[in-house]
Amino acid sequence: MKMNNIGIFGAGSIGLHLAAQLLLTGKNPTVICRTSKQADLLRQNGLSYTQLDGTEEKLIINAVTAQQCHLPLDYLFITVKQHHLADALPVLKELPVQANTCFIAFQNGLGHEEFLQQGFSQNPLFLAVTTEGAYREQLDRIRHTGNGTTWIGPSKSMKGEKWKESYPLVDLFTGSQLDVRLEDQIAERIWKKLIINSCINPLTGILRVKNGWLLESQYTLNVMESLFEEAAKVAEKEGIEIERRFLQEIVMVCRNTYHNKSSMLQDLEAGRSTEIDYINGAIKKIAEKHRINVPYHTMMIQLVQARQQMEKF
Numbered sequence: 001m002k003m004n005n006i007g008i009f010g011a012g013s014i015g016l017h018l019a020a021q022l023l024l025t026g027k028n029p030t031v032i033c034r035t036s037k038q039a040d041l042l043r044q045n046g047l048s049y050t051q052l053d054g055t056e057e058k059l060i061i062n063a064v065t066a067q068q069c070h071l072p073l074d075y076l077f078i079t080v081k082q083h084h085l086a087d088a089l090p091v092l093k094e095l096p097v098q099a100n101t102c103f104i105a106f107q108n109g110l111g112h113e114e115f116l117q118q119g120f121s122q123n124p125l126f127l128a129v130t131t132e133g134a135y136r137e138q139l140d141r142i143r144h145t146g147n148g149t150t151w152i153g154p155s156k157s158m159k160g161e162k163w164k165e166s167y168p169l170v171d172l173f174t175g176s177q178l179d180v181r182l183e184d185q186i187a188e189r190i191w192k193k194l195i196i197n198s199c200i201n202p203l204t205g206i207l208r209v210k211n212g213w214l215l216e217s218q219y220t221l222n223v224m225e226s227l228f229e230e231a232a233k234v235a236e237k238e239g240i241e242i243e244r245r246f247l248q249e250i251v252m253v254c255r256n257t258y259h260n261k262s263s264m265l266q267d268l269e270a271g272r273s274t275e276i277d278y279i280n281g282a283i284k285k286i287a288e289k290h291r292i293n294v295p296y297h298t299m300m301i302q303l304v305q306a307r308q309q310m311e312k313f
């Protein structure tokens, strides 16, 4: 059987987690790093991978920079953050991407689909939504922090294609610990994850609290409810129906990730840019198109941006 060439662009938390899971099933993905420092470290030391039960594996890994990547790629997982994509595009263009290289984009929020579609209009593009949790502790050390489900479905541009037969994406992960499922309605999954992130991430970032704390105050619960109501109204205008009981799923996410710091809080604490423009910012932009007011989302955007500025002082 032909061994597929799998590239993973973005050697951060999710990228290295996917790489580790593929390595554990005997596949040999190539991780494409931003810096030669990280690529060298990974090649020399291997990837240290701490599993959920605390066991640690040392995995031999093929790590390169984009300039060092020469394999014709069959699959390319895009695991940079939304706000990295603009700078990454020229780098992606240098990769040995062929007309049939299949892209799978893992970003939270909205914007990546249109961006990648424009940049690589001939390539098959899939979108992934994951509730897996992973955290990169060092450049060559990754920790699996939460088990979840990963849904992968075709982007709008693949309408009508027989994608299930042509791209056996679930098979790539057979034997791994990941629960990967094909999803016909990926837009709905993306919106649901977007709404979850828009209700939890900015509040945890502004208040500097872990996810579970949001359930401990009636004030934060009130704000989450208002964020939810605004977002659900906008989703409906885009043809995505979000029932009121979905609010309980957001509460469940806070409960299940009680002791976790959201990705936005982590970015703020590390003085990095956040994905706010692609989460609450995306909701606001679509709301404007439909002439809907979203004062709670607008406030979250401004306060997160203020915190981003403060952290950089």
Ligand SMILES: NC(=O)C1=CN([C@@H]2O[C@H](COP(=O)(O)OP(=O)(O)OC[C@H]3O[C@@H](n4cnc5c(N)ncnc54)[C@H](OP(=O)(O)O)[C@@H]3O)[C@@H](O)[C@H]2O)C=CC1
Pocket (backbone or CB within 6 Å): 009, 010, 011, 012, 013, 014, 015, 032, 033, 034, 035, 038, 079, 080, 081, 082, 084, 087, 088, 091, 106, 107, 108, 109, 130, 131, 132, 133, 134, 135, 136, 263, 275
């Ligand atoms: N972490 C998680 O548990 C989850 C994350 N997600 C989503 O997945 C996406 C990725 O998140 P996460 O893995 O946490 O993010 P990280 O910040 O951990 O990783 C992003 C990676 O992209 C790399 N990168 C940035 N620009 C370039 C470039 N031009 N060329 C090559 N590499 C580049 C960064 O390199 P460098 O480190 O050198 O700057 C970094 O390794 C986000 O959209 C996030 O919302 C979704 C669900 C869960």
Ligand SMILES: CC(C)(CO)C(=O)C(=O)O
Pocket (backbone or CB within 6 Å): 108, 196, 197, 200, 201, 211, 253, 257, 260, 261, 262, 263, 264
């Ligand atoms: C679901 C949640 C809020 C878990 O922390 C997340 O996806 C994030 O932090 O970005």
